[in-house]
Amino acid sequence: MPKKMNEWFLPSRTHNGGTCVETKFTDDSVFVRNNLRPGAGTAEFTYEEWAIFVAGVKDGDYDL
Numbered sequence: 001m002p003k004k005m006n007e008w009f010l011p012s013r014t015h016n017g018g019t020c021v022e023t024k025f026t027d028d029s030v031f032v033r034n035n036l037r038p039g040a041g042t043a044e045f046t047y048e049e050w051a052i053f054v055a056g057v058k059d060g061d062y063d064l
Contacts, residue, residue: 029044
């Protein structure tokens with residue numbers, strides 16, 4: 001379970017104050033948005049979708 005529920009937060013490795021993603025966990029969903037443009041739109045994921053995405057990141061599926 002995430003450290004924070006129902007509250008937007010930045011990744012702990014964010015140090016430069018630039019564009020990053022904010023994440024919010026609720027009972028049913030995970031929300032992601034741009035921290036500098038929060039009104040531009042929010043993506044919503046189920047916990048299953050989020051787990052698959054995080055596993056892909058850890059496996060290097062999204063490395064450029």
